[in-house]
Amino acid sequence: xxxxxxxxxxxxxxxxxxxxxxxxxxxxxxxxxxxxxxxxxxxxxxxxxxxxxxxxxxxxxxxxxxxxxxxxxxxxxxx
Amino acid sequence: xxxxxxxxxxxxxxxxxxxxxxxxxxxxxxxxxxxxxxxxxxxxxxxxxxxxxxxxxxxxxxxxxxxxxxxxxxxxxxxxxxxxxxxxxxxxxxxxxxxxxxxxxxxxxxxxxxxxxxxxxxxxxxxxxxxxxxxxxxx
Numbered sequence: 354x355x356x357x358x359x360x361x362x363x364x365x366x367x368x369x370x371x372x373x374x375x376x377x378x379x380x381x382x383x384x385x386x387x388x389x390x391x392x393x394x395x396x397x398x399x400x401x402x403x404x405x406x407x408x409x410x411x412x413x414x415x416x417x418x419x420x421x422x423x424x425x426x427x428x429x430x431x432x
Numbered sequence: 433x434x435x436x437x438x439x440x441x442x443x444x445x446x447x448x449x450x451x452x453x454x455x456x457x458x459x460x461x462x463x464x465x466x467x468x469x470x471x472x473x474x475x476x477x478x479x480x481x482x483x484x485x486x487x488x489x490x491x492x493x494x495x496x497x498x499x500x501x502x503x504x505x506x507x508x509x510x511x512x513x514x515x516x517x518x519x520x521x522x523x524x525x526x527x528x529x530x531x532x533x534x535x536x537x538x539x540x541x542x543x544x545x546x547x548x549x550x551x552x553x554x555x556x557x558x559x560x561x562x563x564x565x566x567x568x569x570x571x
């Protein structure tokens with residue numbers, strides 16, 4: 354399956370891009386994607402990133418599906 | 433409930449945000465205005481850059497207003513506008529306005545709103561100083 358990963362703030366700076374398509378095996382979870390991202394960008398592992406799937410915060414056990422939009426969300430600080 | 437939320441790159445006018453709540457049933461409107469601070473302790477900030485995940489941030493702001501209506505039923509309307517992009521010292525970063533028939537519940541609800549935004553809204557700020565820059569979070 355193909356998913357789109359969006360990066361923000363420090364994660365965008367680490368990845369060097371705002372978004373990137375990823376191909377994952379069927380049945381993959383957010384945990385699998387996180388492992389792929391941490392392997393591609395080791396500095397990401399040092400950040401306390403959370404993930405959102407299709408605009409909602411999601412646990413690492415979440416199954417992913419074709420076309421999902423996954424966001425890499427470092428600690429937020431609006432206001 | 434009358435709800436308005438927006439992530440914008442344009443300057444934020446508090447009057448325009450408050451005007452979103454106009455309703456003859458309102459007897460109290462409270463506002464929180466978050467502005468860019470130029471001094472943190474001894475350290476001087478030159479400017480800030482805000483970034484958001486706009487679609488999710490607007491969804492999250494809407495969720496926060498729903499939480500407020502559930503917890504403080506007298507609050508009947510809410511408008512939250514958060515700016516992104518480069519902001520100079522003193523500029524408005526966020527305006528939260530809540531309206532109710534009576535004032536009693538509005539202050540606690542307003543405090544909750546800004547704390548909750550800082551906790552869960554996918555919005556980030558980067559501080560720029562004379563000698564560097566860093567992303568800032570309280571969490």
